[in-house]
Amino acid sequence: MFRFLKDKLKGAVGKFAKKVEEESVEEKVEVVKEKKVKPKKEKVEPKPKKRLFKKKEKESIVEPEEVIQEKPKKGLFKKVTSVITQSSLSDAKFEELFWDLELVLLENNxxxxxxxxxxxxxxxxxxxKKFARGKTKNIIIDTLKNSLEEVLGLNGLNIIKEAKKKKPYVILFVGINGSGKTTTIAKVASMLxxxxxxSVLAAADTFRAAAIDQLEAHANKVGAKLIKHDYGADPxxxxxxxxxxxxxxxxxxxxIDTAGRLHSNVNLMEELxxxxxxxxxxxxxxxxxxxxxxxxxxxxEQFNELIGVDALILCKADADEKGGATISTAYVTQKPVLYLGVGQGYDDLEKFSPDKIVEKIIS
Ligand SMILES: Nc1nc2c(ncn2[C@@H]2O[C@H](COP(=O)(O)OP(=O)(O)OP(=O)(O)O)[C@@H](O)[C@H]2O)c(=O)[nH]1
Ligand SMILES: [Mg+2]
Structure with missing residues (x-):
């Protein structure tokens, strides 16, 4: 999962950081800091031992504690001067250097x-901006991580919590042919x-041959009720x-399962x-x-325009070495990704976690 993107990005970030350091203008800057000087502690001589009882009685001597007194002193600051090397990069240079990184991102969808x-x-x-020399790579990696978290960080939606608000809670699954709708319905029913x-599964793909049988087989396996009509019936x-x-x-x-369709198929879109x-x-x-x-x-985006999509599930992430689609879909559509499909088994439904994804891409 995302291995190709990770490897390519690692290489490109390393090169980018190196070039930024080479091409940026170096400047030595004197930094003057005021440093607080600790006041000296003065030791006070312990008082002489005191006899607490008369001589006749058993002598019991209490040792007085050593007293440390801090004498408050004002104005105890001294100026410390150090020299650090800073770099800065022009806009034109940045554009030129970013190109390789951009290519890697494009290549990975x-x-x-x-x-x-x-x-x-x-x-x-x-x-x-002035940035400390030698820290360029860390700055780049941290910035990319933060940006990716922002890109992925749309507030998700928990269907189990949502369902407590309404019964029955109706979910419609839509998408193009073969994207994973029927399999995902079976996974969701199993998770529920x-x-x-x-849950009850609605075989509303009455269009594709064997679609009803496929959903029926899943319903039997996960122990959910199936509602079906004949092929060709009104979904x-x-x-x-x-x-x-x-x-x-x-x-x-x-x-509700639906037949796969392209947004350009007007009849099927009207049906949806x-x-x-x-x-x-x-x-x-x-x-x-x-x-x-x-x-x-x-x-x-097209499905969203036509019927208004609320959320996304991206399937076959297990076989996706590039990962760009996963990173981009939520950001572009501004809809949350709820789950990733990560295999063909009923348990292969992974809750979408931005932190985990970022960790997979840059670490
Ligand atoms: N590796 C992998 N395969 C998946 C995943 N989800 C679905 N598949 C496979 O993708 C193929 C298509 O899945 P379906 O669930 O039939 O897709 P669909 O969207 O219902 O297809 P249509 O009904 O024809 O539009 C099947 O072979 C599934 O096993 C996944 O997360 N990972
Ligand atoms: Mg299907």
Whole structure:
């Protein structure tokens, strides 16, 4: 996962830092600091031992404690002068040097909007600023980490918490063909079951051959109820029936599968709008295939424009060595990524954690 991006980025950051140090203007700066001088402690002679009892009695002598007195003294500061080497970089030089890093990011499917953000953040740290020589690489890595955390750090949404507000809680899964919708529904149903929530699956992909059977097989395996009609039936009606079933049977979640479609397929998009109108989902999740790289960002935007997406799940992250799509989709669409699909098993659904992702990319 993201190995290619990590390796390439490591190399590019190292080179970039080295070049920044070579090309930046060096300047020796005298730094004058006022240093506080500790006041001297004065020892006070202990008082002579005191006899507390008369001579006849057993002598018991109390040793007085040594008393340290600090004499307050004013104005105890001295000036310390040291020389440090600082660097600064011009805007034109930065642009020239950033190019290699930009290429690595582009090559790894990082969206242009995200690259612009990373570039501006780095520029703010390096251009026309004085930075300590020898620390350039650390400055670059820290800046990239912070920027990436900002890029990924949209507030997620916890579907289990959300579901406590409404029953049944209806989730619609949308996306292009083969992105992982049906598999993800099975994973979500399995996760919900582990958390003691019931769900009914709606086989609203009545379009693709074998789509209903595929979902039925998953429903049987994860122990969820399936609502299905025949192939060619109205998918909105399947969704509606599933919701009615859930209401009658006190079921917590309705998970609606839909046929894969491209935003350019007007008929299928109209059909999707009808499903939304009839089922009024509480959450519309766009399922993206991270292996499609930059395309997934665009698809998510297009689906969002047409039906209004609330959140994202990116599948096949396990096979994605580049990672750019994962970094970029949330930032560009401004929708939170809830989970990553990290395999074909029912447990291969990983809660999306920005810290973990950043750690995977730069460490
Ligand atoms: N490695 C990996 N494979 C996945 C993941 N999610 C789904 N797949 C595989 O991707 C293929 C397509 O998955 P589906 O769930 O059928 O995709 P879909 O979006 O429902 O496809 P359509 O219904 O045809 O639009 C299947 O072979 C899945 O096993 C994942 O997270 N990792
Ligand atoms: Mg499917």
């Amino acid at each position: 990082v969206a242009v909007k995200v690259i612009e953000k990373l570039k501006n953040d780095l520029k703010n740290e390096l251009v026309d 079951k582990k958390n003691k929530f019931s 909105a009606a399947v969704g509606y029936d599933a919701i009615e079933y859930a209401k009658k049977n006190n079921i917590d979640f309705v998970l 709008k009808k499903i939304v109108r009839i089922t009024k989902p509480d959450l519309k999740i766009f399922i993206g295939d991270s292996l499609t790289g930059n395309d997934v960002v665009e698809q998510a």
